Amino acid sequence: MKDELKKELYIKFPNIFPKETHAFFSHGDGWFDIISSLCDSLTVISESIGIGITALQTKAKFKTLRFYVDIDTTKATCDEIKLKTWCDIINNLIRWTEIRSFYVCEMCGSISYGPPQPSHYCKNCEENGKE
Numbered sequence: 455m456k457d458e459l460k461k462e463l464y465i466k467f468p469n470i471f472p473k474e475t476h477a478f479f480s481h482g483d484g485w486f487d488i489i490s491s492l493c494d495s496l497t498v499i500s501e502s503i504g505i506g507i508t509a510l511q512t513k514a515k516f517k518t519l520r521f522y523v524d525i526d527t528t529k530a531t532c533d534e535i536k537l538k539t540w541c542d543i544i545n546n547l548i549r550w551t552e553i554r555s556f557y558v559c560e561m562c563g564s565i566s567y568g569p570p571q572p573s574h575y576c577k578n579c580e581e582n583g584k585e
């Protein structure tokens with residue numbers, strides 16, 4: 455992902471992408487929107503109940519996004535039962551975003567409504583990439 459998009463995520467989500475870890479994004483620009491949308495949700499949860507969520511790495515693997523995080527519950531403000539449910543919600547949000555990436559071109563971000571493509575890229579990007 456190009457530097458200006460990385461920088462935008464670092465500035466918008468300083469808690470998820472702290473300077474000392476600065477998760478690298480080893481994939482194309484097309485997944486910027488779904489990552490940003492995921493981080494909006496994670497930030498609301500994090501700020502509401504005091505769970506620390508830090509991205510360790512984002513990359514493309516087996517044609518989909520992988521979003522690896524560290525979850526710190528030591529400062530959580532809810533009870534154990536709710537905490538477990540919140541952690542499930544966090545993991546489900548991440549998993550859902552990873553599944554979504556299957557239908558979003560990694561290069562240009564266009565959405566495919568058909569069956570998943572045999573590559574990370576939409577037809578247009580794949581053809582242009584071959585030229």
Ligand SMILES: [Zn+2]
Pocket residue numbers: 559560561562563564575576577578579580
């Ligand atoms: Zn594309």
